[in-house]
Amino acid sequence: MYLLYSAALALALILTLPYWLLQMARHGKYSEGLRQRLGKVPQYLSIQPVQPVIWVHAVSVGEVLAISGLIDAFRSRNSDYRVLVSTTTDAGQKLAQSRFGQENVFYFPLDFEFVIRPYLQSLRPELIVLAETEFWPNFLRLVHTNSTKVAVVNARISDRSWPGYRRFRSILPRVLGNIDLFLAQTEQDAQRLVNIGALPSRVQVSGNLKFDVTVPAIPEIAVNLRQAFQSTNTGPVIVCGSTVEGEEPLLLHAFENVLASYPNAVMILAPRHPERFPEVARLLEQLNIPFWRRSLWNGEPLSGSVLLLDSIGELAGMYALGDVAFVGGSLVPRGGHNIIEPAQHGIAIIVGNHTENFREIVALFQTQNAVRVVGQAEFPLVLMELLSNEAERMGLGKRASDTLKDQMGATQRTLEALQRLLDSSSTRTPPGGSNSTVGTKIRSH
Numbered sequence: 001m002y003l004l005y006s007a008a009l010a011l012a013l014i015l016t017l018p019y020w021l022l023q024m025a026r027h028g029k030y031s032e033g034l035r036q037r038l039g040k041v042p043q044y045l046s047i048q049p050v051q052p053v054i055w056v057h058a059v060s061v062g063e064v065l066a067i068s069g070l071i072d073a074f075r076s077r078n079s080d081y082r083v084l085v086s087t088t089t090d091a092g093q094k095l096a097q098s099r100f101g102q103e104n105v106f107y108f109p110l111d112f113e114f115v116i117r118p119y120l121q122s123l124r125p126e127l128i129v130l131a132e133t134e135f136w137p138n139f140l141r142l143v144h145t146n147s148t149k150v151a152v153v154n155a156r157i158s159d160r161s162w163p164g165y166r167r168f169r170s171i172l173p174r175v176l177g178n179i180d181l182f183l184a185q186t187e188q189d190a191q192r193l194v195n196i197g198a199l200p201s202r203v204q205v206s207g208n209l210k211f212d213v214t215v216p217a218i219p220e221i222a223v224n225l226r227q228a229f230q231s232t233n234t235g236p237v238i239v240c241g242s243t244v245e246g247e248e249p250l251l252l253h254a255f256e257n258v259l260a261s262y263p264n265a266v267m268i269l270a271p272r273h274p275e276r277f278p279e280v281a282r283l284l285e286q287l288n289i290p291f292w293r294r295s296l297w298n299g300e301p302l303s304g305s306v307l308l309l310d311s312i313g314e315l316a317g318m319y320a321l322g323d324v325a326f327v328g329g330s331l332v333p334r335g336g337h338n339i340i341e342p343a344q345h346g347i348a349i350i351v352g353n354h355t356e357n358f359r360e361i362v363a364l365f366q367t368q369n370a371v372r373v374v375g376q377a378e379f380p381l382v383l384m385e386l387l388s389n390e391a392e393r394m395g396l397g398k399r400a401s402d403t404l405k406d407q408m409g410a411t412q413r414t415l416e417a418l419q420r421l422l423d424s425s426s427t428r429t430p431p432g433g434s435n436s437t438v439g440t441k442i443r444s445h
Contacts, residue, residue: 002137002138009111036109037107037109039118041118051081053084056084058086059131060089061313064095094312112138116139127150129150132152132155133156140178149421151179152181153183155185158335166195169196174197179198181202183414184203185205185360187205207410210338211407213340225307228299228302233264234266234301236323237265237268238268238322239342241315242329243328244334245279248269248283254383257384265304272328277310291306294311323387324348326351327350332354335357336355337358339365339400344401349365350373350386352375370396
């Protein structure tokens with residue numbers, strides 16, 4: 001199985017090489033950390049004092065945020081361990097470096113044996129923790145051969161990825177058998193893991209770590225914006241976070257309608273992907289909507305305009321400024337993004353009706369009347385309704401905050417389960433020289 005699997009991955013990489021090269025040339029994507037991805041272990045990982053290692057993998061920004069509290073708690077309890085964090089995306093890498101220190105962060109290697117082995121030999125991890133659902137077959141096989149314990153935390157299988165997993169049910173038991181512990185977000189996720197081949201005895205429900213995300217410190221830019229808004233009587237403030245292609249035109253047309261009734265309104269617009277910042281700026285120019293890039297703003301009045309948040313890691317703090325928040329990826333069929341960050345600040349939340357990736361969270365908030373779920377045609381109407389009805393707007397935000405507080409505790413449950421797994425492990429040895437090959441990624445989207 002692994003030989004065919006590895007050959008398929010190698011062929012796929014060769015066939016898609018022009019795409020990767022184009023992305024590197026046009027957007028600078030994937031070139032950052034390329035040597036690390038290809039098996040070059042950065043020197044700073046091995047020059048620190050010798051300590052037993054825990055390797056945590058968090059794909060991108062959302063996973064880094066989710067596991068931050070868990071890592072802090074683990075470090076407090078196990079100060080003799082060194083916790084290293086890998087990411088796949090550049091945005092996740094930058095955030096992880098700021099949270100955990102550049103000397104503890106690196107790019108996850110491609111799933112080829114010759115790429116993975118240098119990391120296992122250099123780091124010799126006692127425990128590997130994978131955030132959400134990262135099933136790299138060759139990586140898991142080699143880690144298992146090395147007798148290193150593996151846990152998947154905050155595990156979920158989205159509605160969109162579920163059919164794909166079911167197609168591979170004949171081979172997944174062999175892959176999932178290399179994982180010692182699955183900590184699922186919900187009972188449904190736990191059952192789906194068992195259905196695709198996870199051993200029931202290794203699956204537990206610990207809850208969603210994202211409910212426990214610590215409210216981030218308000219960034220300096222948000223403090224400056226708040227002062228600017230107050231001094232110029234700017235408002236209401238609409239924060240549109242994690243927007244994707246196809247959503248910005250809908251949001252900006254709705255904002256034009258808002259300006260007709262609230263000429264001092266401002267929209268903070270944060271595209272999900274940094275490479276789209278120029279594209280969204282061009283759209284604002286085409287629509288003739290006044291705007292400032294966050295990177296160029298120096299305190300100028302923002303009444304009646306858009307602030308394009310062309311930065312990484314600041315959106316969570318920006319929600320604190322909002323009267324209403326829209327969480328993107330949901331007005332178009334992209335599965336939605338997490339509504340936890342605006343809920344932390346107790347502001348009214350609107351999402352579109354494409355929220356499959358966060359079905360449980362959105363459904364929970366809906367049962368508490370703590371979020372508005374709308375279609376494209378409804379969005380402008382619901383936005384205006386909330387802006388004009390302070391009591392409903394404030395009530396919606398408070399219910400969101402209360403719902404979030406009621407769900408906390410996953411971090412402690414996850415920490416206890418990982419601690420038991422770690423305590424049960426014995427002294428590890430470096431991986432041997434088995435002849436296996438490469439792998440491809442099977443993951444939830």
